[in-house]
Amino acid sequence: MATNPASSADPTATTASTTAANGTAAANGTTAASSAAAPASATATPASTPAATADTASTATTSRPSLTEIIDQQEAVFIRRQPQSARLAREATSSLSGGVVSSWQISRPQPVWLSHGSGSKLYDVDGNEYVDLHGGYGVSLAGHGHPAIVRAVRSQVERGTHFAQPTQAALAASAELSRRFGLPQWRFANSGTEATMDAVHLMRAITGRDLIIKVEGCYHGHHDSVQVSVCPDGDADERGPADRPYSAPASSGIPRAITDLTLIVPFNDLEAVRRRLDDHPGEIAGMILEPIMMNAGIIKPQPGYLAGLKELLHSRGALLTFDEVKTGLTAGPGGAAGVTGVTPDIVTLAKAIGGGLAVAAVGGTHEVMDHVANGDYEMVGTFNGNPLAMAACTAMLTEVATADAYERLEKLRLRAVEGLEREIARNNLRAQVVSIGAKGCVVFSDRPVRNFRDFLDVRDSYSHAHWLFQHNGGVFLPPWGKIEQWLMSVQHDEADIDRFVDNFATFAAAVRQ
Secondary structure (H helix, E strand, O other): OOOOHHHHOOOOOOOOOOOOOOOOOOHHHOOOOOOOOOOOOOOOOOOOOOOOOOOOHHHOOOOOOOHHHHHHHHHHHHHHOOHHHHHHHHHHOOOOHHHOOOHHHOOOOOOOOEEEEEEOEEEEOOOOEEEEOOHHHHOOOOOEOOHHHHHHHHHHHOOOOOOOOOOHHHHHHHHHHHHHHOOOEEEEEOOHHHHHHHHHHHHHHHHOOOEEEEEOOOOOOOOHHHOEOOOOOOOHHHHOOOOOOOOOEOOOOOOHHHHOOEEEEOOOOHHHHHHHHHHOOOOEEEEEEOOOEOOOOOEOOOOOHHHHHHHHHHHOOOEEEEEOOOOEOOOEOOHHHHHHOOOOOEEEEOHHHHEOEOOEEEEEOHHHHHHHHOOOOOOOOOOOOOHHHHHHHHHHHHHHOOHHHHHHHHHHHHHHHHHHHHHHHHOOOOOEEEEEOOEEEEEOOOOOOOOHHHHOOOOHHHHHHHHHHHHHOOEEOOOOHHHOOEEOOOOOOHHHHHHHHHHHHHHHHHOOO
């Protein structure tokens, strides 16, 4: 998420039929957006009110708008539907830096200000309804206002919201995490950044070594040790050779003395890891990676890669950490570790485990977590194990993310994938669908994406156009183009997925190749 991918719309991209671009924005199940091939109405259309067709299809067959023109038309629709969001964005700059509460909320053409959520739906301040496939960047597996989460939080609020002492809910949550992830010992934190920071500290404390290995293109939070080569999509000189990437700082404020302690390797490349270990014998504490990459769409590990990493690192006295902040619970009940059958030394979790509240967790083997228990490494935090968060986490693990819920999610995943693949084939798009559990994405490339360098070749302007068509059609996807993924919740149904597929069909017809 180093740059706004929407700014890279390609003015020379493939053109498309205007008739096919006669897309609709079916907010609340009704037509809500004008044709991508003609100017939209100057008045925003509430989700519950049908809009008039902007132009007749019979007159639209004579021209072929470029992708840039299609994006411009859809951005105009986007802005005209959300005048209150535009007003709040302007007002917010007086007290909120950049007018938002996180830099990732600054997106083209403007931030979307939300009012509330209910079940599988979101509602913006202009009254537009959306099927929520944004999922709060991977958090909202429970959906919004899930009865089990509401009961747990309401009950705990009445009995106190903070003690800085352990509660029984923390014991219940840790026991369930042990069962799911096959790691016996746990501690809690408040964000994915905190969890991965503790994991890196642990690997260094246990081994007495300073260097760590990180995968190019993986995001592990915003602490110094992992703000390295997160999305180096600029000059090739910044990235370095594909087989030995440079340690590029991901933002300003990261000293070279820190980035030099983080060695970068490509995903799915055991030999690159072996070379790093050979180059620095006895100096590498361990490796942290997303077992399924999710800062680059979705990139799955090749067969044997994760098991080979564990064996290779252990042979050199180094540790393996899986960052499952994004994949924990969403890839399956036991995260990517459960899907792949590889149990690392340390797992970090956050996002979905809290049911919408801020919760993170660090799990490890007895050998690893003994260093915490005996005081060799202090894992501390005033809000760690906060009773409100623990109540929500326990409800999420025991009442929401159930076997029945995962069975329903799998049926919805298959429905989405089949529908998207049908439209890709029908419109001859150079694209593929990648999905795992409740998450998925459309990758606008017909070649396999195995690592970050492959990901750089994916056409981001198509991803931005797709996001606009979905948003204007009443489906809220994450706004960072090709980087992010959709997330289904346990409260989604077939009608939600069908709206998603229908919007994709409109988009695909508009940009057909």
